[in-house]
Amino acid sequence: MPDPIATRCLRLAWEGWCAGTLPVGAVVTDAAGTVVAAERGRMFGSAPGPGRLAGCAIAHAEINTLAQLPVAGQRPDHTLHVSLEPCLMCVGAAGMAALGRLRFLGADPYAGASRHYRRTPHLDELPLRVDGPVRGPAGALGSALHLAYYLRTQPDAPAVAVHRRVMPELFDLARRIVALDARQPDASAAGLFDLVTEHPACTEHPVGQLAGAEHLAGQHAGTEHPDGRHAVTGDPAGRLGGAGDPAAGEQPAGEEAGRR
Numbered sequence: 001m002p003d004p005i006a007t008r009c010l011r012l013a014w015e016g017w018c019a020g021t022l023p024v025g026a027v028v029t030d031a032a033g034t035v036v037a038a039e040r041g042r043m044f045g046s047a048p049g050p051g052r053l054a055g056c057a058i059a060h061a062e063i064n065t066l067a068q069l070p071v072a073g074q075r076p077d078h079t080l081h082v083s084l085e086p087c088l089m090c091v092g093a094a095g096m097a098a099l100g101r102l103r104f105l106g107a108d109p110y111a112g113a114s115r116h117y118r119r120t121p122h123l124d125e126l127p128l129r130v131d132g133p134v135r136g137p138a139g140a141l142g143s144a145l146h147l148a149y150y151l152r153t154q155p156d157a158p159a160v161a162v163h164r165r166v167m168p169e170l171f172d173l174a175r176r177i178v179a180l181d182a183r184q185p186d187a188s189a190a191g192l193f194d195l196v197t198e199h200p201a202c203t204e205h206p207v208g209q210l211a212g213a214e215h216l217a218g219q220h221a222g223t224e225h226p227d228g229r230h231a232v233t234g235d236p237a238g239r240l241g242g243a244g245d246p247a248a249g250e251q252p253a254g255e256e257a258g259r260r
């Protein structure tokens, strides 16, 4: 089973799935590992109260989680955990929120932008380091929930085509998620985690070693850039070589994205 923080992210993502929105969950922890903020994506839904974005294109889990933090001060000992590789907006938001680390579980070969974090003089003063994807059940579920959403709602979407080319092993797991009964979120969440104990996408081919990502396995796991900042581990973007980002296929996984 995933660790408790990863499980929290995945359960939030599952709540999003059951609510009919893009299933992504996010959690911020402090230096002690205590959860100080948590939320899910609400692009297609309503806000649970003030201080949350909902029903708009930027109502992402990461934004709704970071919005709960105080405005002042850097947080080099805080980590933003996300069930899925963040988009360009959200990886930028993590940097601007002055967090020390962003850890994502599942790769997103379509909109994931962990390698495209751009440094500015301001961001150079801030400490963000990006780690992900996570191998094993947590990473597989984070990615598969996202793919399942598209299979359920937009099976002809470009996102599905990209996943089919880059992460084909994920489709069976995603289809099984679609088949779970989402009318009973608590009960079916248990079914969600049961899937990972038996599914080959989570065991025989843990995420990070899926087809098209063989070069990501092993040697770069846990790599950190010498400056200790923004090292991408097990970086999934190399999977996109030839997908409109020629540089992505040329750069070794694990190299600092901020240089690009």
Ligand SMILES: [Zn+2]
Pocket (backbone or CB within 6 Å): 060, 061, 062, 086, 087, 088, 089, 090, 091
């Ligand atoms: Zn985002």
